[in-house]
Amino acid sequence: MEHALSNVTALRDGELAQYRTPPHNSEAEQALLGALLFNNAAYNRVSEFLLPEHFAEAVHGRIYAAIAKLIERGQIANPVTLKNYFDQDGALAEIGGAAYLARLAASVVTIINVEDYGRTIHDLYLRRQLIALGEDVVNEAHSHDLDRDAVQQIEAAEKRLFDLAETGQLDGGFQPFDTALKTAIGMAESAFKRSGKTTGVSTGFTDMDKLLGGLHPSDLIILAARPSMGKTSLATNIAFNAARLWKPVKGPDGKPVSEDGAVVGFFALEMSAEQLAMRVLAEESGVSSDRIRRGDIGEAEFDRFVQASHRLATTPIFIDDTPALTIAALRTRARRLKRQQGLGLLIVDYLQLLQGSRDRSAENRVQEISEITRGLKGIAKELDVPVLALAQLSRAVEQREDKRPLLSDLRESGSIEQDADVVMFIFREEYYLSRSEPMRRPDEAEDKFNDRYERWHNRLAEVHAMSEIIIAKQRHGPIGTVKLRFDADTTRFENLIGADHLPDAF
Numbered sequence: 001m002e003h004a005l006s007n008v009t010a011l012r013d014g015e016l017a018q019y020r021t022p023p024h025n026s027e028a029e030q031a032l033l034g035a036l037l038f039n040n041a042a043y044n045r046v047s048e049f050l051l052p053e054h055f056a057e058a059v060h061g062r063i064y065a066a067i068a069k070l071i072e073r074g075q076i077a078n079p080v081t082l083k084n085y086f087d088q089d090g091a092l093a094e095i096g097g098a099a100y101l102a103r104l105a106a107s108v109v110t111i112i113n114v115e116d117y118g119r120t121i122h123d124l125y126l127r128r129q130l131i132a133l134g135e136d137v138v139n140e141a142h143s144h145d146l147d148r149d150a151v152q153q154i155e156a157a158e159k160r161l162f163d164l165a166e167t168g169q170l171d172g173g174f175q176p177f178d179t180a181l182k183t184a185i186g187m188a189e190s191a192f193k194r195s196g197k198t199t200g201v202s203t204g205f206t207d208m209d210k211l212l213g214g215l216h217p218s219d220l221i222i223l224a225a226r227p228s229m230g231k232t233s234l235a236t237n238i239a240f241n242a243a244r245l246w247k248p249v250k251g252p253d254g255k256p257v258s259e260d261g262a263v264v265g266f267f268a269l270e271m272s273a274e275q276l277a278m279r280v281l282a283e284e285s286g287v288s289s290d291r292i293r294r295g296d297i298g299e300a301e302f303d304r305f306v307q308a309s310h311r312l313a314t315t316p317i318f319i320d321d322t323p324a325l326t327i328a329a330l331r332t333r334a335r336r337l338k339r340q341q342g343l344g345l346l347i348v349d350y351l352q353l354l355q356g357s358r359d360r361s362a363e364n365r366v367q368e369i370s371e372i373t374r375g376l377k378g379i380a381k382e383l384d385v386p387v388l389a390l391a392q393l394s395r396a397v398e399q400r401e402d403k404r405p406l407l408s409d410l411r412e413s414g415s416i417e418q419d420a421d422v423v424m425f426i427f428r429e430e431y432y433l434s435r436s437e438p439m440r441r442p443d444e445a446e447d448k449f450n451d452r453y454e455r456w457h458n459r460l461a462e463v464h465a466m467s468e469i470i471i472a473k474q475r476h477g478p479i480g481t482v483k484l485r486f487d488a489d490t491t492r493f494e495n496l497i498g499a500d501h502l503p504d505a506f
Contacts, residue, residue: 024057032064032118034105036067037067037082037101042114043067046117046118050122052064052065083101133161140157156328199216200216201214202242202245203241208484211477216476218385220422222390224409224416224426225426227392230426230467231390235266235347235388237283239264239280244315245261262343264345266349267333267346268349269325281308287490324355325355326356330379338385344385345385346388347387347390348387354372356368373418377420422473422476425472428486465487467493468481468484469481
């Protein structure tokens, strides 16, 4: 009998829990509306963060929206001016019509607490949204959707939580100029202390750092090129150069912060972590990665290979080679790396291999790329790190006589150019020249062919191992072209010493 009673009690408690009223505070809503009707100037204290949908009582939300509309028009909002509007509102008629507005205004004691009322209403709204989100998570977990596994559901839930946290941010707005000035002075001071004199993360390439000032926090940098131009190679060079320079110091809160260099997160969507590591080893050791894979190396080269691996083992580079990541999953993993290791530079290889967080059947690829670039820019701002995203260029480059890339060659979406703070292209004339060796025409004289072949050969010798990094867009500074040396065997980019920098004797 006691067991049966306990079961009944448990059932009743479960039913009570099931029918719990969502958190709300009608008195706070009434007090806020009354204060606004009594003194319209109080609206300025809550207008920045409080919206009509934040009210638990729908009719209160409609009253707030009507008050806001009149005030923003420069008119007075009070029970008299709102009477005609609310005489037609059936929901307001049920609670007393326009007389209800008069009671709200007449019951006001003070308007001092208006902002507190507003924040209470907003907080309760977020709690209701959390409850709804939790119910959705439970329902989706119970459903068996073949197109979405558990990990994807977790990522979707985390994205919704992140979006809800963003709507809950009540900070921000204007700040005194001296606050921004102190931050700018701090950046300049840190640049002065660095050997490279950059305000951002150094790329390790002197001329590029001079033009860009390093890779700046919160910037989205696009590095684009046609296949085989060396996008991944340049990205790995920059990653290793930044990680090698990493020098942690204690920040004001006692946590380590980077005085120079950066902890690097590398999302390798195109190749495996082992392939990427092999490339970096080849670049650092000076031994061709192809020969390393085939074992075609001598004892001295193997020693260089081992020594390079020891140097690389201590560099703070973290690789994630999960294929077909969604932008939501990338944000989750980058945020986790920032929290655990102190992320300073994020590299994505490459942008078009990412997926949007929405159902791909519901939108076209252009919209998806737009969502991805906005997401990457959002990650850069949220984590306050530069995000270097690699991108493919369209085949339009191949159709032109001058194959130097243009901003219009960015594939699939103009949002890449729009959202990026910096757009860089890689161009190697040697690649195209080596594939266009002149052939003698049937009606061509031998001396003319020899002359044409010699011109081609001389030009090929001029541009051998030469690459151009074209800065086509930069929000913070000038555009221009940087020349680097490219070693095709080790896929390594290096600073190019021009003739004007060589000693006279040389």
